[in-house]
Amino acid sequence: MSGRSFLLVRKIKDISNLEDGDNFKCDNEVRYNIPWSLGISKNDGFLGFNLHCEKQECEKKWTFDTKFIMKLVAGNGKCFRRTVQHKFQKPEGHGMDKFISWENLLKDYVVNNSIIIEIYANIVNSTGFFDIKHPPPQPYRNVSFLLKHTFKNISKFVENERDFSDPEDHYNMPWRIEIQKSKKCLLISLNCDKEIYEERKWSIECLIDFRLISANGKFHSEQRKAVFENKSSGGCTGEFISWNDLEKDYVTNDCIDVEVRVTIEKITDEPCTKRTFALSETLRNLSRIEEEVLYSLDIQNCFNIPWTLLILKENGFIGLVLRCEKEQCESRNWSIEIAFQLKIVSPNGRSAVFSGNVIDEPICHGTTTFITWDNLENNYIVNDTFIVEAQVDIIKMTGIEDETMIEKLSKIVIH
Incomplete structure (x- = not known):
């Protein structure tokens, strides 16, 4: 959509x-x-x-x-x-x-x-409300578009910190740029925020040109192909440039300019029968969240399996993970392969996304370094409130199709 x-x-x-x-x-x-x-x-x-x-x-x-x-x-x-x-x-x-x-x-x-x-x-x-009108649907094949974003406060980035541009709609799909500081390097990703929760089978084949541009016109670039589909959402450059070279040649007024040129080569999109579910919770009284305390939200049974979202404030980051609460059984092995999107959503519409694809056991899947707590407070919290979501596509289940589960109570809730 x-x-x-x-x-x-x-x-x-x-x-x-x-x-x-x-x-x-x-x-x-x-x-x-x-x-x-x-x-x-x-x-x-x-x-x-x-x-x-x-x-x-x-x-x-x-x-x-x-x-x-x-x-x-x-x-x-x-x-x-x-x-x-x-x-x-x-x-x-x-x-x-x-x-x-x-x-x-x-x-x-x-x-x-x-x-x-x-x-x-x-x-x-x-x-009468939004400043920008969304364009009508456009043809999808052999078309290109350009994303540009200025990322600020580069000197304040800590290891594993992420930042996102706001999503832009191009050819009927939302796209955004993501950067991350990792192992003293800059990583740049293109994210397609097309919802995996839509009950459709889709894939988008792209040629992507990543560019880091300095004020004097110098640029550092890398080109690669990527396939976006229900099971994934990002095309990443890997170690794009060392952080030292970034600061030396491309930072101006503590900002960097990133451009991503995308050429869509092929799109497939068709209805299909999928097992999908969603979790969503509005978190209030965020000022009461304590450091290094793991908060478990309400457990919800989906496809006879209990799931929950966990949040954690630690080392200056907000963590968000999806947990399957099903217990291991000695008499029967089981596995669940899922694709998932975790979202932090502001009441004003701004959002950050983390995606993954795993074969699940009773363990957490997500990230403890979703975004920094400062970023959360400055860009996502409104009136001490923000929203967390999980949209999940169950790709394959073995060993549990015929079981029934009893709903559990959550262990820790934010009051």
């Missing part, structure tokens, strides 16, 4: 207490500086499901033409979905009053008197 996409996930407890004619709305979640919420209702033997735009009307008229997938997810991975498109132009909710029969809801989707609802939304067009 192009445009501005976002994910909302909520676990609704005590669903049996919802009586005919009742409505329930979740707390507001801010995405791209717009408050949104999920709402459910029970009417005439059906579950209603709506996405609410909570932005207040003002003198300047605004509209958000939004396409969204509404999903009801069972712990065993079964899901029920509907796709809706609506132009929001006032505070209102829109969706389906008869999303699924209450009988089928209770039979297939209620676990421990709770349900999980998700909305994957995309603001495909808007007026």
Whole structure:
């Protein structure tokens, strides 16, 4: 999807207490500086499901033409979905009053008197709010585009520190530049932020020209080919240039200028049946997070497997990892191959992404050096709040397809 996409996930407890004619709305979640919420209702033997735009009307008229997938997810991975498109132009909710029969809801989707609802939304067009309009879809093959970004505060970079440009839409896909200081060298990556959570099989073959440009016109370059697909998101240069040479020849006013020229040679994109799930949590009271304390968020059963997100503040970094909480069993070996995207998302829409592809055991997968804590505070935290997300594609499971799991309680939560 192009445009501005976002994910909302909520676990609704005590669903049996919802009586005919009742409505329930979740707390507001801010995405791209717009408050949104999920709402459910029970009417005439059906579950209603709506996405609410909570932005207040003002003198300047605004509209958000939004396409969204509404999903009801069972712990065993079964899901029920509907796709809706609506132009929001006032505070209102829109969706389906008869999303699924209450009988089928209770039979297939209620676990421990709770349900999980998700909305994957995309603001495909808007007026009166965002400064930049997103372009219409464009042809994909044998086309090129240029990304430019000035990275600041180079002298303050510590080992393993990352920084990102804001994503830009080119040919209906979001792209960004990432740099990292690693082993006293500069690494440069091109990231395609196309969502792995979309239930499509896609790949993008590119020729990439990375350039570091000095104020006097001198440049250092490297060219390579890369294939972006559901299982990966980055084309990295490796050790692009030593940090000493970077500081000597390319730093001006504590900044560097990076350009990435991308030629798209081939794209494949087709629907497919995938086992995907998402975790999302808005973290509040961030000022209370303690150094070197591992915080575990709520555990959620997906495809009969318990998963959680962990965050850690350590050595000046924020760490974010996905953990599979399934325990090893002596009588039966198992493995899970996954592709995943971990995201730190600001309520104003800015995001940072870390991707991986692993065969999973009960261990953490992610990074303890996602971004620096200073970067988090300066660019992602709004009103002591930010959002963490995981979007996961289960590629292959062995030894566990027929098992059932019991949901566990999380060990540590931020209050």
